[in-house]
Amino acid sequence: MPDSLTTNSPIIAAYRAATPGSAAAAEKAARLFPSGVTHDSRYLEPYGLYITRAKGPRKWDVDGNCYVDYFGGHGALLLGHCHPKVVAAVEQQVERGTHFGASHELEIAWAEWVMKLIPSAERVRFTSSGTEATMMALRLARAFTGKSKIIRFKHHFHGWHDHMTSGYASHFDGSPTPGVLPGVTTGLVLAEQNDAVGLARLLDDDDDIAAAILEPTGAHGAQLPIDPAFLVELRELTRQHGVLLIFDEVVTGFRVSPGGAQVEYGIRPDLTTLAKILAGGLPGGAITGRKDILDLLDFQVTKAADREKISHQGTFNANPLSAAAGVAALEIVGTTDACARANRYAETLRRRINEVFEEERVPWAVEGSSGRGLFRQTPSRARAQIPAGDDDPWRRFQRQPRRHNLGHAWRSRTRGHDDRPPQSHPHAETGARDLGPAVRAHGCCRVEVCDHLDLDQEVRAGR
Numbered sequence: 001m002p003d004s005l006t007t008n009s010p011i012i013a014a015y016r017a018a019t020p021g022s023a024a025a026a027e028k029a030a031r032l033f034p035s036g037v038t039h040d041s042r043y044l045e046p047y048g049l050y051i052t053r054a055k056g057p058r059k060w061d062v063d064g065n066c067y068v069d070y071f072g073g074h075g076a077l078l079l080g081h082c083h084p085k086v087v088a089a090v091e092q093q094v095e096r097g098t099h100f101g102a103s104h105e106l107e108i109a110w111a112e113w114v115m116k117l118i119p120s121a122e123r124v125r126f127t128s129s130g131t132e133a134t135m136m137a138l139r140l141a142r143a144f145t146g147k148s149k150i151i152r153f154k155h156h157f158h159g160w161h162d163h164m165t166s167g168y169a170s171h172f173d174g175s176p177t178p179g180v181l182p183g184v185t186t187g188l189v190l191a192e193q194n195d196a197v198g199l200a201r202l203l204d205d206d207d208d209i210a211a212a213i214l215e216p217t218g219a220h221g222a223q224l225p226i227d228p229a230f231l232v233e234l235r236e237l238t239r240q241h242g243v244l245l246i247f248d249e250v251v252t253g254f255r256v257s258p259g260g261a262q263v264e265y266g267i268r269p270d271l272t273t274l275a276k277i278l279a280g281g282l283p284g285g286a287i288t289g290r291k292d293i294l295d296l297l298d299f300q301v302t303k304a305a306d307r308e309k310i311s312h313q314g315t316f317n318a319n320p321l322s323a324a325a326g327v328a329a330l331e332i333v334g335t336t337d338a339c340a341r342a343n344r345y346a347e348t349l350r351r352r353i354n355e356v357f358e359e360e361r362v363p364w365a366v367e368g369s370s371g372r373g374l375f376r377q378t379p380s381r382a383r384a385q386i387p388a389g390d391d392d393p394w395r396r397f398q399r400q401p402r403r404h405n406l407g408h409a410w411r412s413r414t415r416g417h418d419d420r421p422p423q424s425h426p427h428a429e430t431g432a433r434d435l436g437p438a439v440r441a442h443g444c445c446r447v448e449v450c451d452h453l454d455l456d457q458e459v460r461a462g463r
């Protein structure tokens with residue numbers, strides 16, 4: 001996006017002075033991509049950073065600036081950038097072939113890790129993204145139950161396909177967003193999370209509900225936290241009404257705990273969608289869950305039952321490179337305390353950030369759970385209480401810190417890590433004043449486990 005922001009902010013001025021290479025790249029990109037970006041979340045004013053390399057918890061931009069990366073590859077990088085074991089696995093595989101267009105042993109090892117870690121996984125089907133996984137989950141649920149509607153919870157994100165666009169950031173009345181057929185949205189019922197009474201009423205009033213899908217820790221990876229008691233009621237109510245429960249664990253899977261939120265809360269969903277950490281930082285997703293439901297993808301079972309099989313293609317499903325990275329990452333998740341450590345770091349980080357806000361008399365607070373944090377203005381208002389509509393005030397608030405915290409990104413760079421003694425963990429120890437990139441990116445951050453490298457030493461050595 002070309003730089004057209006008019007402001008006298010010294011923060012923005014400092015950012016511009018430090019990032020001329022990114023400004024030049026953004027000019028070129030504006031002639032190639034809508035808004036110059038390839039993902040809505042990467043849109044930033046006056047322009048985003050152009051990154052050349054990343055290692056552990058750090059990224060370097062085209063101007064040579066170093067940043068602590070709190071965004072963590074949209075949440076895919078629990079182990080940080082370029083974990084040596086993941087890199088070795090991918091390097092080994094790239095020599096052997098990047099795409100066989102056939103079955104391979106790595107996909108078996110990958111699925112075995114999924115089934116070992118995720119308690120409700122009885123069968124697995126790989127996809128190329130989380131969006132594809134949630135799309136398949138809805139289709140399976142409809143085909144399995146013979147019912148047509150899906151309950152979704154307001155503000156919960158499940159990817160960008162047609163069923164998932166209303167009620168996430170806008171169109172809370174359930175009306176279709178541009179380009180989506182009205183017939184699609186009439187098959188969706190938008191509900192409020194943590195409202196078991198409302199949910200019971202919905203289920204009593206409508207016997208055409210196939211499934212309920214949610215982010216199990218709450219909207220946007222727990223930015224609007226779930227009440228664990230609600231999850232218990234949700235499971236009970238859906239069971240009573242013959243409605244399938246789909247946990248979208250694209251973010252929470254292999255993060256909240258090695259077995260995801262379903263282990264943390266002790267709930268067994270019927271279907272689970274996965275992506276991000278699943279593929280160790282490469283593209284990949286999966287749908288997993290009850291065998292009798294995934295059997296609808298099975299040639300023999302559907303034939304024997306005289307049912308029509310659900311077809312499922314996807315050129316890059318279970319791609320060998322993603323499988324190699326996924327196996328390496330899940331092995332670490334499954335055999336070490338990576339998730340627990342990331343959660344502990346996040347807790348420390350949230351506490352220290354709040355201390356900094358207090359010291360600096362900034363009227364913000366950071367809240368969150370399990371490796372995620374969200375920056376709010378204080379006093380915090382539960383998002384559910386904010387009136388819904390196209391001009392969602394929450395959305396406006398979310399945009400606000402992105403702009404202002406460019407300054408933090410810059411300040412953390414100039415105060416830098418270079419002159420700091422090595423720390424036991426770069427995030428937990430130096431993190432509190434290095435918030436810029438996270439807030440810049442999303443108004444939130446994820447904390448990853450990256451202490452396989454002494455990055456502070458590397459940075460000091462100018463690498």
Ligand code: PMP
Nearest residue numbers: 129130131157158159250251275
């Ligand atoms: N579900 C959730 C909970 C997500 O956070 C996301 C992506 N952020 C998706 C689904 C979609 O995944 P993908 O970007 O891989 O399509």
